[in-house]
């Protein structure tokens with residue numbers, strides 16, 4: 001590869017001067033300058049190595065720099081980098097067919113977008129057209145994107161700055177209520193949902209959008225029966241179930257899609273991130289046959305200049321081939337068992353660890369500062385000196401992962417080896433010593 005021509009400090013300074021970093025006051029950002037990446041590692045221009053324990057933004061599922069995907073992108077770029085979305089290309093045709101084969105049930109027709117938010121925007125439009133109803137239910141502990149519609153669907157505090165948002169979105173509570181209150185029994189959670197449906201009027205509700213395993217808001221793995229119960233309620237009231245698998249899809253949980261763990265087939269399934277492992281931006285909306293059939297004689301009133309972008313379709317086909325050739329979905333399941341053991345070990349040995357959760361290579365730890373009250377180490381939507389110190393420690397030690405509120409994540413690329421996984425947990429183990437000292 002070509003050597004960097006700017007230093008890390010120069011890259012950061014010029015980026016800060018002329019570009020906007022997301023979700024931040026610009027005076028406070030402190031980005032890591034990144035020059036190159038391979039496998040589970042990335043490097044700064046000065047050669048400092050980071051173990052990528054978050055697959056960047058939970059998206060580089062196959063790992064960095066896979067030559068099979070790079071070559072597919074190069075070949076497509078040389079042949080046909082772009083054709084407008086009214087055209088049909090071979091990569092578009094083959095990707096639609098491939099996704100029909102790996103997505104659950106009779107989901108077999110796809111609308112391609114640039115990313116997750118646009119996929120969710122088009123999913124709610126499709127649900128509204130299909131049902132002739134206007135409301136969309138979403139949950140509070142969720143993130144669905146940052147466009148006008150999807151930030152309204154989003155339940156977490158990132159929604160607040162965009163309010164009032166689009167009309168017709170109603171939030172319902174999750175079965176999880178934080179480290180102190182824990183989980184509702186499945187029957188209670190479903191009864192609460194059904195009550196909201198009745199109070200809102202089922203005949204006004206087009207869809208219910210959920211992350212089947214909630215990502216950024218806590219790797220919330222639903223108790224068995226919850227998703228099946230949600231599916232049954234949606235069927236009972238004629239509401240479309242929209243599964244947002246932007247983060248949980250493509251092997252992250254140890255199945256192609258998270259819903260596969262519970263045998264639930266949503267009416268609409270959205271994806272992005274792992275679809276191309278982020279080598280090129282791409283999202284998609286998958287429709288069950290009955291929903292797709294609606295658009296045989298009704299207009300699908302959505303479009304994007306970059307819909308079915310050939311470069312992105314080629315990247316997705318090559319990425320899916322890597323999952324298959326390397327058995328990465330099964331690997332996520334196997335390494336997920338190793339990671340669950342390592343997380344349990346942290347919980348057993350560190351008083352600051354109040355809970356750990358994982359499914360496949362989708363994991364999190366919640367820290368607490370009091371063993372009796374289980375007060376979180378940082379408040380809802382906030383931080384604390386201890387969490388900030390943990391974040392600084394990880395960065396200093398060359399471990400890259402998300403630290404959010406009272407939690408930190410473990411979402412490495414699915415190609416991670418046993419030794420690389422243990423390397424990350426060894427750093428975490430040392431980092432938690434300071435957090436333990438703060439526990440009452």
Ligand code: PLP
Nearest residue numbers: 115116117143144145246247272
């Ligand atoms: N949905 C979920 C569950 C996500 O995690 C994300 C991104 O983090 C999105 C939607 C939005 O995707 P994008 O950032 O590609 O628009």
